[in-house]
Amino acid sequence: MDLKSENMKTINDILYQHAPEQRHSLAILQEVQKEFGYISPNNLLAISTYLKVPVSEIFSIATFYKALSLEKKGRFIIKVCDGTACHIRGSVNVLEEIKRALQIKENETTPDGLFSIEVVNCVGSCAMAPVLICNDEYYGNVKTGQAEKMIQSVRKEADANA
Structure with a gap:
């Protein structure tokens, strides 16, 4: 397998943990998604070659699976729940605040x-609606102004750990 990528050693480590x-x-x-945050074209090819499938x-x-991504994403993924309870309790306003604070759109x-x-469908935390998830941390009952503070806090933490 002569595939060139800066991550081939790690992709091979992942592959060889499984029978082909x-x-x-x-x-x-x-596992590739967890390790790299997305699945690159090179990694798709490496998996295909290893498993001998197209x-x-x-x-x-x-x-097919929404949890998997073919595009590189940010170090911190902010998921805004837009299930029924969250939507009714203002998730749209929270989303708009996040988009303004980060100066980007969803996705x-x-x-x-x-x-x-x-933007995700129900995350199963309706009692805490509206809900944000930043990586694996849940923020419930989010009010206007709180989302921007959360972003500032995460950014500050990221700068401290850089």
């Missing part, structure tokens, strides 16, 4: 690569 069987496709894709099949799996990434915005 098609049934491991999703598990491998999930790249179109791996691509189909990667595009975009800030130029510094720090933040991405996604």
Whole structure:
């Protein structure tokens, strides 16, 4: 397998944890997503070659599941729930505040690569509506002004850890 990528050692590490069987496709894709934040064309090709299945099949799996992404996203992914309870309780206003604060639209990434915005369906936390998730941290009962403070806090933490 002569595929060139700065991450090939790591992709190979992920691949070799699994038997080269098609049934491991999703598990491998999930691990690649977790490791790199997205699934690059080179990684799709490496998975296809390792499993000996057409790249179109791996691509189909990667595009079927919303949790998988073929595009590089920000280090911090802000997910705004727009399920019924969140929508009724003002998630649209929260989303607009986030878009203004980051100066990007949903499904975009800030130029510094720090933040991405996604709108998601119900996250199962209706009692805390409206809900934001930043990476794995949930923010409930979000009011106008709180989202921007959360962004500032995350940005400050990112700068401190840089």
